[in-house]
Amino acid sequence: MTTEIKHIVFDIGKVLIHYDPHLPFARLIPDETERNWFFANICTHDWNIEQDRGRTWEEAEALLIAEHPAREEHIRAFRKYWHEMVPHAYDESVAIMEGLIAEGRDVTMLTNFASDTFREAQERFPFLKLPRGVTVSGDVGLIKPDAAIYDSHTNSFGLDPKATIFIDDAPVNVEGAKTFGWNAVLFSGAEKLRNDLAAYGLKV
DSSP states (O other), rough: SSSSOOOEEEOOBBBBBBOTTHHHHHSSSSOOOHHHHHHHHHHHHHHHHHHHHTOOOOHHHHHHHOGGGGGGGHHHHHHHHHHOOOBBBBBHHHHHHHHHHHHTTTTEEEEEHHHHHHHHHHHHOGGSSSSSSEHHHHHTTOTTTTTHHHHHHHHTOOOOOOGGEEESSOOHHHHHHHHOOOOEOOOOOOHHHHHHHHHTOOOO
């Protein structure tokens, strides 16, 4: 680690707050096999990521309802019950982020998140307003792990890539950040994160 880390960039979902779309759908589609089929074939990850890229929920719902009219109620339920998919924060991760900010470290966030649900999350979880700023994929029309979103965040916040460390729960996003020129660590829990940050000279 030859370059001093000056910028810490946090992902949000599954790093600072919990996210699980199965939570409301366990009630709406109690049969696990049917529920897994629904997520694999209708409200898929690839469908949802386009809302993270900026597509409106109205357009997204209309697209699926046209293909699966019998599933309209469940399709609309994805956005309707989104708040149930993010039930709580990861308190230990939040404490790490708040500790870095309290030390005067430069902390920002970079997230794949639809614009409207991110604003909702900020109101529910006020600590999401503490960092210097955030790049929301839905606002910029770009998603991780595309190099363009790391470039956008770097330019927006004046980061030195070699002095930046990124924390994300998805290996593909960690690799995308490294390819762009950032340092990056894979998040799997607060204890590991503390150790990873300490290895870069950041003790919290």
